[in-house]
Amino acid sequence: MTATPNTNSDEEQMFLATLQECLQADNDKRTAAEQIYQDIADEKKAILLLSTLRNTTLSGPIRSFAAVMLRRLFQTQFENFWPKYSPDQQMAVKKELIARITQVDDDETIRKKVCYITAELAKNLMDENDQSQWPEVMEFLFQSANSSHSALKESALIIFEAFPGIFGNQAEQLTQIIHQIFLNCLNDQDTKVRYTAAQALAAYLKHNCENTQLLHIHRDCLPFLISTVTHSLANSDDDAVLKALIDIAENAAKYLRPGIDEVFNLCLETMQQKDEFEESRRHLALEVLVTLSETASGMVRKVSKKYMNRLVPQLLEMMVDLEDDSEWSIKDTIEDEGDDSNAVVGESSLDRLSCALGGKTMLNYILTTIQTMLQNPDWRYRHAGLMAISATGEGCHKEMSVLLDDLVNGTLVFLKDSHPRVRYAACNALGQMSTDFQGTFQKKFHSKVIPGLLSILDDHENPRTQAHGGAALVNFAEDCPSRILVDYLPQIIEKLEQVLNRKYQELVQHNRKLVLEQIVTTLAAIADTVGQDFSPYYDRFMPQLKYLFKNAITPDYRMLRGKTMECISLIGLAVGKEKFIHDCYEIMQELVKSQVDFENLGNDDPQVSYLIGAWTRICKILGKDFEQYLPIVMGSVLKAAAFKPEVTVLADGDNEVEEDDNWEVLNVGDQAFGIKTTGLEEKASACSMLVCYAKELKEGFVNYVEETTKLMVPLLRFYFHEGVRAAAAESLPHLLDCAKLRGDDYVRQMWQYMNKELFKAIEIEPDHEVLGELFSSLGKCIETLGVSSLTVDELKELTTILDSHLKKHFERSNERVEKRRDEDYDEETEEEMVEEDDFDSYILNRLSDIIHSLLVTYTDSYLVYFDTLVPHFYALIQPTRSISDRQWALCVFDDVIQFTGAHSHRYTQFFLSPMAESLADTAAEIRQAAAYGFGVMGMNGGPVYARACAEALPRLFTMIGAPNSRAPENNTATENAVSAVTKILKYNNSCLDNIDKLHQVWLSWLPIFEDTEETPYVYGYLCDLIESYVEYIV
Incomplete structure (x- = not known):
C-alpha cells in the first residue's frame, strides 16, 4: 500500500508494542500506553492500525484490538484525518479493506471486524445527496453476495x-x-x-x-x-x-x-x-411477542383469542418461579433479584402486554388464571397472583375500575396470609392500585386500606414485609386528599412513632436499618400530604430525626441519613417557616457540614440527591433568608449540574454496555451511543435546584447568574435526560429576572446568548413535554424583556418555527386519520390515538402561549408576522376539528382581538362566524372561549365591532339561559358569557336597543362567583350602575 502515508518498520514495531501494553492488566502500564496511543496523529494511527490488521502473523487479540480501534477512529475522528490523505492514499485504504475481506482463509473474527470497518467508511463516504463516494464497495457487495464462496456472501x-x-x-x-x-x-x-x-x-x-x-x-x-x-x-x-x-x-x-x-x-x-x-432464549422468544404487541397492538388483538389463553398462563407460571428462601423476610439488605429472572421477566411482560393490548383483550385471561392461583396452598402461586394484580392495573385500568371493589376486598384478605411473602405481595398490590387508581381508590377504600396497612407495621418478625407495608402507605398517601388522611392522623402517627422508636433501638443494638429507613420515608410522605395539619405532631418526631441526621455518619448509614434529610425538610415545608424556624439553625449547621463533605461523595452516593433536594426545600421555606447559605451550597450544586456522563460510541457486538444496568443506549440516526447513567439523576436534581434558587431569590441570586446561564443554556440540548433539558428551559426567564439588577445592557447580552440556542432547541426537540417547556420558557422570556426581546429577523425566524410546528400538528392529525383507515384499527387503537391527541393539544396550548406573549408584548406590530399563521388557525377553528384544536384556535383569536383591538378586524372573515356558532357548541370549553372572544370585542374592539357585538347578544342570552347552564361542568362558561354581555353593555353598546330591558335581564343572572378572573368586570359594572342611580338597579 505504497500510496499511504509513510511508516517504517521501527514505527510499526513501536506501535505494536503500544497496542500490546494497552491490553495489559497492569493499570499503570495500560494508562501510559493509552496516552502514547492518543498522542499519535490520527492519520498515522489509521495506517498503523491497518498495517497491524494486515499482519496475519500477529496474535488474534492484537489484530482484533486494532480492528476495534480503527473502526472507532472512523466513527469519531473521520473528518479530522481522512481529508489529509491524497486521493491515491484514500483509494489505497479502500482497496486494503476489501483485500482483507477477500482473504477468506484469514481469521473469521478479524474478517467480520474488517467488514464493520468497511461499513463505517462507506457510511462516512456518503455525501449530502445520498450519493456514495465509493462505488467500488457496492460492486464488491454485489459480486460477493453472488459468489460461490460462503465467506464472501457472509461478508457482504x-x-x-x-x-x-x-x-x-x-x-x-x-x-x-x-x-x-x-x-x-x-x-x-x-x-x-x-x-x-x-x-x-x-x-x-x-x-x-x-x-x-x-x-x-x-x-x-x-x-x-x-x-x-x-x-x-x-x-x-x-x-x-x-x-x-x-x-x-x-x-x-x-x-x-x-x-x-x-x-x-x-x-x-x-x-x-x-x-x-x-x-435466556425462552425470554427472547417472549420478547418477540411482547414487542410485536407493543408496536402492532391492533394486529395482535385480531389474533389474540388464539394465543392469549396459552401466553398468559405461561407468564404467570414464570412468576411462580421463586426461590423458597426461609431468610428472605428477615434480610436487612434488599438484593436486586435481577432483570433476567423468570419471575421478573414474567411480571414485566404481563405489565407490558396489558399496556399494549388493553383490558378487553387481557384482563379476562389474567383473572381466570389468578383466581385459582390465589387459592393454591403453595405460597408462590398466591404471591404470583397478587403480583399479577399489581402488574395489570395500568394497562387494564378501565376494565379493572368496575371490578375494584372485588379486587381490593380480595387483596385485603391476604394481608393476613400465613406466609410473609404473600403479605408482602398484598401490600405491593394495594400500593400499586393506590397509584394506578389514584383519587378514586383513596376515596373509596381508605377505611379498609389504611387500617390494613397499619396492621402490617406490627409485623416485627418479618421486617421486609413490614417495610413494604410502609412503602404501600407512601403510595396511598401521595395521592390521597389531605382531608381524608387527616382523619386517620392520630392512628397513623401513633403507629409510626411506635415503630420508629422500636426500630431505632434495633439499629443501636443490631445494626438493622431497613424498616427504619422506610418509616422515615413514610413519615415524610404523610407530612407532605397533610401539610399544616402535621404541626401538632412536629415535636414528637423532630428531636429524634435531628439525632439520626447528626449521628448516622458511617458509610453503612448513607441511605438512612439521606432519607432523614428528606424527611426533616419535607416536614419543615409542611408545617411552615414559623414552626420550623426554631430547629432550622441547628439543621442548617448540620446541612452545611454535610455540604463540606459533599466534595468527597461519589456520584453513586445516595446522600447526593437527598442533600440537593433538602437544600431546595429549605430555600422554599426560608425564602430571602436563604441567601446567606448560597456561598456554601452553590459550588457543589454547580458541580453536580455540570456533571458530564461517560458516553461511548457503540459498535455492533458491544453487548457489555447494553447488558449493564448502569448504562443506557441512545440511538441517533444509524448510530448508537452508550451513556453511563450514574450521576444523571443528581445532575437533573441540581438543575432543578438552580431553577428554585433563581425563582425564589431573584436579585439575591444575581452573583451566580452568569455562571448558571453559561451552564444551563448548553443543557437545552442535553439529549441524555429530559429532566435536565426541561430544567434548563424553565431557568431562563428566572435568570433574566435575576439579572435585571445589573441593568438593561447586561440583560440584553444574556438574552443574545440564550435566544439562539433556545430557537435551535425548539426546532429539534424530540420530546413533547420538553418542547412544551421550551415554548413556555420562550413566552415568559419575551414577556420579561418586552419589545426589545426580539429583532425583526428573530421575529421572522420565530414565526417560521411556529409555522413549522403547526404544519407538523396537521401532519400528525392526518396520520391519525390514516390509522383509522388501517385494517387493524379498533376501539383500543382509538384510545391510543386519543392519548396522542392529548399530546398534540398540550403542544398547541404551549404554542398559543407564545403567540399570547408576542401579542401582549408587540400588540398590533406583530400582526405582519401573524399573517403567516392565520391560515393554520382558520383551519383549526373549523367544526370538523377536535375540541382542543378549536379551543386553542379560538383562544389565539381572542388574544388577537384583546391585544390589537380594532386592528384585529382584518381577520373577521376567518373567525367571526365560527366564533358566533361556537356559542352554541356542545363542549363547554368551546363556548367559554367563544364567549370570552365576544367579551374582548366589546371591551377592546372599539366601534368596528359594535355590530358584531349586538348580533352576538341573542346567542349569549340563549347560552346563559340554557336549562343546564349552571351545572358544575357548564358554570364557568356561563359566567364567561355573563361577563361578555357585561363588557358589551359597558364598552360597546352603540348598536344596542332597549338597554334598560337588557340591564334587567342581566341583573337576573347575578350572582356569579366561580370565574374569579371575570367577576371584577361584572361587579365593577354593577357598582357603576349603582353609582349612576339607575332606578331599576338601586
Whole structure:
C-alpha cells in the first residue's frame, strides 16, 4: 500500500508494542500506553492500525484490538484525518479493506471486524445527496453476495447489516436486485449465510420501515426468515437470528402480518420447552411477542383469542418461579433479584402486554388464571397472583375500575396470609392500585386500606414485609386528599412513632436499618400530604430525626441519613417557616457540614440527591433568608449540574454496555451511543435546584447568574435526560429576572446568548413535554424583556418555527386519520390515538402561549408576522376539528382581538362566524372561549365591532339561559358569557336597543362567583350602575 502515508518498520514495531501494553492488566502500564496511543496523529494511527490488521502473523487479540480501534477512529475522528490523505492514499485504504475481506482463509473474527470497518467508511463516504463516494464497495457487495464462496456472501451481508443505507440514492432502482440477494441467501445451503441474511434483512427493513411498498416487495422472504429462525432455535445456535426477529417486530411489525400465526406458535413453543432451551432464549422468544404487541397492538388483538389463553398462563407460571428462601423476610439488605429472572421477566411482560393490548383483550385471561392461583396452598402461586394484580392495573385500568371493589376486598384478605411473602405481595398490590387508581381508590377504600396497612407495621418478625407495608402507605398517601388522611392522623402517627422508636433501638443494638429507613420515608410522605395539619405532631418526631441526621455518619448509614434529610425538610415545608424556624439553625449547621463533605461523595452516593433536594426545600421555606447559605451550597450544586456522563460510541457486538444496568443506549440516526447513567439523576436534581434558587431569590441570586446561564443554556440540548433539558428551559426567564439588577445592557447580552440556542432547541426537540417547556420558557422570556426581546429577523425566524410546528400538528392529525383507515384499527387503537391527541393539544396550548406573549408584548406590530399563521388557525377553528384544536384556535383569536383591538378586524372573515356558532357548541370549553372572544370585542374592539357585538347578544342570552347552564361542568362558561354581555353593555353598546330591558335581564343572572378572573368586570359594572342611580338597579 505504497500510496499511504509513510511508516517504517521501527514505527510499526513501536506501535505494536503500544497496542500490546494497552491490553495489559497492569493499570499503570495500560494508562501510559493509552496516552502514547492518543498522542499519535490520527492519520498515522489509521495506517498503523491497518498495517497491524494486515499482519496475519500477529496474535488474534492484537489484530482484533486494532480492528476495534480503527473502526472507532472512523466513527469519531473521520473528518479530522481522512481529508489529509491524497486521493491515491484514500483509494489505497479502500482497496486494503476489501483485500482483507477477500482473504477468506484469514481469521473469521478479524474478517467480520474488517467488514464493520468497511461499513463505517462507506457510511462516512456518503455525501449530502445520498450519493456514495465509493462505488467500488457496492460492486464488491454485489459480486460477493453472488459468489460461490460462503465467506464472501457472509461478508457482504455483514456490511449490508452494519450499513443498510449503503446504496444511497440508488437503492430504489436496485430494489429487485437486493430482494433477490435476500431470497437467495435465506435459502443458501450454508447455515452462517442464512443466519447473516436474516440479520441483514432485519437491518434493511428497519432502515426502510416507513416504505410500505418496499416492505411489501420483500414479503416473500418472510417464510424463509421464519424457517431460518426455527433452524437456529432447533440447533441451539447463536441468539442473533432470534434477536433479528425482535428488531423486525420493533421496527417493521406489519411486515410480519402474513406470518403472525407462525411467529406466535414458534415463540410459544420455544417458551414451553424448558428442557430444550435455556432461560435466556425462552425470554427472547417472549420478547418477540411482547414487542410485536407493543408496536402492532391492533394486529395482535385480531389474533389474540388464539394465543392469549396459552401466553398468559405461561407468564404467570414464570412468576411462580421463586426461590423458597426461609431468610428472605428477615434480610436487612434488599438484593436486586435481577432483570433476567423468570419471575421478573414474567411480571414485566404481563405489565407490558396489558399496556399494549388493553383490558378487553387481557384482563379476562389474567383473572381466570389468578383466581385459582390465589387459592393454591403453595405460597408462590398466591404471591404470583397478587403480583399479577399489581402488574395489570395500568394497562387494564378501565376494565379493572368496575371490578375494584372485588379486587381490593380480595387483596385485603391476604394481608393476613400465613406466609410473609404473600403479605408482602398484598401490600405491593394495594400500593400499586393506590397509584394506578389514584383519587378514586383513596376515596373509596381508605377505611379498609389504611387500617390494613397499619396492621402490617406490627409485623416485627418479618421486617421486609413490614417495610413494604410502609412503602404501600407512601403510595396511598401521595395521592390521597389531605382531608381524608387527616382523619386517620392520630392512628397513623401513633403507629409510626411506635415503630420508629422500636426500630431505632434495633439499629443501636443490631445494626438493622431497613424498616427504619422506610418509616422515615413514610413519615415524610404523610407530612407532605397533610401539610399544616402535621404541626401538632412536629415535636414528637423532630428531636429524634435531628439525632439520626447528626449521628448516622458511617458509610453503612448513607441511605438512612439521606432519607432523614428528606424527611426533616419535607416536614419543615409542611408545617411552615414559623414552626420550623426554631430547629432550622441547628439543621442548617448540620446541612452545611454535610455540604463540606459533599466534595468527597461519589456520584453513586445516595446522600447526593437527598442533600440537593433538602437544600431546595429549605430555600422554599426560608425564602430571602436563604441567601446567606448560597456561598456554601452553590459550588457543589454547580458541580453536580455540570456533571458530564461517560458516553461511548457503540459498535455492533458491544453487548457489555447494553447488558449493564448502569448504562443506557441512545440511538441517533444509524448510530448508537452508550451513556453511563450514574450521576444523571443528581445532575437533573441540581438543575432543578438552580431553577428554585433563581425563582425564589431573584436579585439575591444575581452573583451566580452568569455562571448558571453559561451552564444551563448548553443543557437545552442535553439529549441524555429530559429532566435536565426541561430544567434548563424553565431557568431562563428566572435568570433574566435575576439579572435585571445589573441593568438593561447586561440583560440584553444574556438574552443574545440564550435566544439562539433556545430557537435551535425548539426546532429539534424530540420530546413533547420538553418542547412544551421550551415554548413556555420562550413566552415568559419575551414577556420579561418586552419589545426589545426580539429583532425583526428573530421575529421572522420565530414565526417560521411556529409555522413549522403547526404544519407538523396537521401532519400528525392526518396520520391519525390514516390509522383509522388501517385494517387493524379498533376501539383500543382509538384510545391510543386519543392519548396522542392529548399530546398534540398540550403542544398547541404551549404554542398559543407564545403567540399570547408576542401579542401582549408587540400588540398590533406583530400582526405582519401573524399573517403567516392565520391560515393554520382558520383551519383549526373549523367544526370538523377536535375540541382542543378549536379551543386553542379560538383562544389565539381572542388574544388577537384583546391585544390589537380594532386592528384585529382584518381577520373577521376567518373567525367571526365560527366564533358566533361556537356559542352554541356542545363542549363547554368551546363556548367559554367563544364567549370570552365576544367579551374582548366589546371591551377592546372599539366601534368596528359594535355590530358584531349586538348580533352576538341573542346567542349569549340563549347560552346563559340554557336549562343546564349552571351545572358544575357548564358554570364557568356561563359566567364567561355573563361577563361578555357585561363588557358589551359597558364598552360597546352603540348598536344596542332597549338597554334598560337588557340591564334587567342581566341583573337576573347575578350572582356569579366561580370565574374569579371575570367577576371584577361584572361587579365593577354593577357598582357603576349603582353609582349612576339607575332606578331599576338601586
